[in-house]
Amino acid sequence: MDSLLPCAAGARLVDHHCHGVLAADLDRAGFEERLTEAAEVGPLGTTLFDSSIGLAVLRWCAPVLDLPPHCAPDEYVRRRRSLGAAEVNRAFLVASGIDDFLVDAGIWPDGFADPASWTGRSFDVVRLEALAEDVVVAGARGFPDRVRAALAARDAVAAKSIAAYRVGLDLDPARPSDGEVEAAARRWLGSGSSRCADEVLSRFLVWEAVDRGLPVQFHVGYGDSDVDLHRCDPLLLTPLLRATRSRGVPILLLHNYPFHRHAGYLAQVFPHVFADLGLATHAVGHQASRVLAEALEVVPFGKFLFSTDAFALAELYYLGALLFRRALSDFLVDGLRRGAFTESDAERVCHLVGGGNARRAYRLD
C-alpha cells in the first residue's frame, strides 16, 4: 500500500451499501459460487479463480490470512477453513478500515452476521420489496397503510428498491393512489407468487420512502443472471428523478456498471441524485482504476459515494475497500501529476467520496 496517497490509504470509510457476512465455513465450490455474480462454476468455463476478482483474492486476501500472495486456490480455501469463518470474517472486516456500514438485510440466510459485528457501526437499510412481501400476507385491503406503518416502525436510515430485478427501472413517475395499490396487491396475491414484482407496487414503495424523507437506494446495472441488464440503465429512471426532484430526498444509484457514466450524468444534473461503483469495484480487480476514473468524469465530487455491496464473503468488504482506495489514489495521483488540482484538493475529494458525502446524505451524525 506504500504507493497509495496517504489520504486514500488511511481514509476511514462509510460503506453506504452492503449485506450480511456468512458465518459458516465453505468448501472450494461454495467459495467460488459466492465470488462472482455467476450462480455456479460451469463445466464449459474453468475455475472462477481465473478471473480478475479470483486473482485479486489470491493476491491481496491471502496475506491477511498469513498466506503468501498468489497462493494456490486450494491452499487459500484450506487455510480459510482451518482458521474458521469467525476468525476469517474478523480479520477481513477489521482490515477493511470501514467505520460505518449501511446494511441491506433484505436477504439474510441462516448463519449471516452483521459486518459491524467486528468493527464499526451498523445502520439499517430497509429493502422495500421484502417489507411489502412481509406485509401483503395480511391481505390486499389496507395494504398501503400497513406498508406505511411497517416503514414507520423500522428505524432505518435508508430504503432500498430492487425494482431493477423485479420490473426494470422504466418506472412511471406518477404516485399511484391507494386504490391502485390495493388492486395491484390483489393481483399479486391472486398470482400465487411470493415475490413483489409489480410496477405499481415498486413505485408506490419508492414514493412512500420519499414521503418519509428516507433516502432511496436503487439497485442499478450489474447483478446476477436474474436481472435483465438492458432494463437497468439508470437513464430509465429519468422521469421518476424529475418527479421527485423537488422533494429534496436523496436518491442513490448503486453499482451502475456498465452504465456508470450514465449515473454520473444523472448525479450532476439532478440535485438529489448520488452514485457509486459498488460491486464493480471489486469485481474488476486490478482494473478498478480505469472504471472508477470513468465514473468520476462528470459527477460532482460531492455526489459520489463508496460502497462494497459485499455479500456473504468477508473478503469482498476487504477487497472492495482496498481496490477503492487504490483506484481513488490512482485517480488523484493522475490529477496531481497533470497539475489539475492540489494535494489539499485531493484530500478533500478523498474525504467527501470516502465518507463525507454519505454522512451528509444519510444524516449519519
Added chain:
Amino acid sequence: MDSLLPCAAGARLVDHHCHGVLAADLDRAGFEERLTEAAEVGPLGTTLFDSSIGLAVLRWCAPVLDLPPHCAPDEYVRRRRSLGAAEVNRAFLVASGIDDFLVDAGIWPDGFADPASWTGRSFDVVRLEALAEDVVVAGARGFPDRVRAALAARDAVAAKSIAAYRVGLDLDPARPSDGEVEAAARRWLGSGSSRCADEVLSRFLVWEAVDRGLPVQFHVGYGDSDVDLHRCDPLLLTPLLRATRSRGVPILLLHNYPFHRHAGYLAQVFPHVFADLGLATHAVGHQASRVLAEALEVVPFGKFLFSTDAFALAELYYLGALLFRRALSDFLVDGLRRGAFTESDAERVCHLVGGGNARRAYRLD
C-alpha cells in the same frame, strides 16, 4: 503547455458549434450555475467547484486572469468581477486560439455577445426549432412554405436540430408531406405551447435543411436535465442517416458523450456523418484524454471535428480549446510512442480534426 505536441498547441481551431457569451458580471452562484449542466447548486451536494470542470477553472483559467493556479473559488469570482465581463471575455477568447466560430444563436438572452466579437470570424448556424417557433405564429396554413422562405432568407452555414430535447432521436426517416406538416402545426398551435416538440416537425425541418444543402448538426447525448438521455443515443438516428445518405449533405453529431463510440461508428459507416466531443471535452476536465481517445477509436480522422459547445462563460471556450489540445496531443503522443504513425501523420490528423474537416464539411473557405 510545453509538453504538448507543437501541432496541437499551436493549431488555429475552428469551433464548429458554440453559443453566445454572457456580457454581464456574475456572482459566485451565477458562475456555478453556468459551470455544469446542473441548473443550480443543490444543498445536498457541495460547491460545483468540487468537480472536474470546477477544478479545471481554478487551475487553468485563473492564470489568464493573472491569478495563481489553484486559487480559491471566491478569489476567482472576485477577480472576475473586478476585471469586468468585457475584459474577462476578451482575455479568454483571445487565449483560446480559435479562428472561426459557428454560432448557434437559438438561445440568446439579453446581454449575450458573439464570441467572434474579440477574435476570429463568425458563421451563422440556424436553430431549426427556433425558426419554426418564429414562423408558426402566422398560422398553420402555409407553414411549410414560410419555413422554406425563412431558411432561404437566412445566410447560415448550417442548421441545428434539437430534436433530442424535444422528441428524442428516434425519428421516422420518411419525409413528411406538406399536408402532414400543416396538420402538425395545427396541433401545436392548438396545444397552447410555444415549444416546437413534434416528431413530424422535427424531421420536416431536418429534411428542409438537407434539401437546401445545409449541413445539419444534431444535439446528441449529454445535456441538462431537460433531456431524456436514453432517447438521445445517436444510434437511434440510423434510419434517418440511411435515408439521407444519398444526398451528400453532412450530418454532424454534436457532444455524443457518453455515446461517443456510437457516434464514431456512425461516422465510419455513413459517408456523410461527422462527430465531435464538444461540451464533454471541458466537462470532464483533466480526464479529457481518455474520453477523446475513445471517441477516436473507429472514426476516420477525416470525420471528427473540434467544438466547445461553450455557452455564456468565456472560460468554456478557453477550456474547451485547451483541454482539446491536451487530449489530442496525448492521443498523438501515445501513438508516436507505440510507433503507430509518424510525426507527419500526427500533424495531418491534428490539422484535419482541428479545423480542416470543418472547413471542408461547411465549405467555409
Added chain:
Amino acid sequence: MDSLLPCAAGARLVDHHCHGVLAADLDRAGFEERLTEAAEVGPLGTTLFDSSIGLAVLRWCAPVLDLPPHCAPDEYVRRRRSLGAAEVNRAFLVASGIDDFLVDAGIWPDGFADPASWTGRSFDVVRLEALAEDVVVAGARGFPDRVRAALAARDAVAAKSIAAYRVGLDLDPARPSDGEVEAAARRWLGSGSSRCADEVLSRFLVWEAVDRGLPVQFHVGYGDSDVDLHRCDPLLLTPLLRATRSRGVPILLLHNYPFHRHAGYLAQVFPHVFADLGLATHAVGHQASRVLAEALEVVPFGKFLFSTDAFALAELYYLGALLFRRALSDFLVDGLRRGAFTESDAERVCHLVGGGNARRAYRLD
C-alpha cells in the same frame, strides 16, 4: 515485438471466427473499401488510410511486404499488386501465427480462398440464414425437416446466426413449432425476398443448432451500415440465453464493440456464454489495448476467445492477431506491474484466451 510478453508474442492462436480471403489483386479504391466497415470512400471524408486501421496497415503490414514502416498508401497498394494476391495472402497468413481457423463461409464471392490454404487447419462454421436461404427454395412445406437434414449433412463445428443483421437480437426465447416455422417460410416466399429476415426463423435456426449440440455464434454489435446497431446490444439476448442455459451448448458472442462490457457480463453470469472482441481489435489499431482491457473486466478468463473476423484482406488476419497479442500483452504486463498476478498466471490466461477456450468450447481436439 520485443516488448511483448513471450507468451503473447509466441502463442499459437485459434481464430474462432473468420471469413474467406480474396485471391484477386486490388487497386487503391478496392483496398480502401475493404479496410473498414464503410462501403466506400466518400467525398466528404478523406482517404480511409487516415484512420487507426489505415495507419496500422502502413505501420505493421508494410514490413511483411518488405516495405519500410509508414510507407505511403500508394506505395503500399503498388507493392501489394506487384507481389500478387497469392504471395501477399501467403505472407500475412503465415506471419499471423494462427493454427486453426473456424471459417464462416456464408458470404463467399468468386475468388475467395480458405485462410487455411496457406497454414493451419480449417473448420466449418455454418451460417444459419444462408442455409435457410438455400433450403427454402424447395417450398415452405417440410421446410423445418429440410433445415434439419441440411444441418445434419454439414460437417460443421459451429453455427453462426446473423439475426443481428436481419431482425435484431431481441429474440423471443420460445422455440417455435414446425407449424409456425412453415407459416413464416410461406410469408417469406410470398414476399419475393431472397433474404431470411424473420424473427421466427432466426430463433428456429438457433434452436435447431442447439438441439444438435452445435455451438452457436452470434454476430453482436459492430458491423457495416446494414446493421441497426441499437438492436444489436447483446443484452437483448438475455431471455434466449436464459432459455438455452440448461442445454449446456456454448453460445459465443462475436465482436461486441461497443457493447463489449455487456458481453463480458453475460459471459460471467451464464455458464454457457463466451465472448470475443473480433473485428474491433484491428479496427481500433494501436488503441486495442484499452478496448481489450475493458472487455476483460468481468469476463472469467475461461470464457473469452480470440478471433479476427477478417474478411477478404489477408492483412486483417495478420493485424487482428498482432494487435491482439500486443493488447493482451499490455493487459498482462499492467497486471504484473501492479502485482495482481504472477507470470505463471499470465501464461495461463494467455493460453486460455489465445486458443484453449476455443478448443474446449468447440471440442476441436
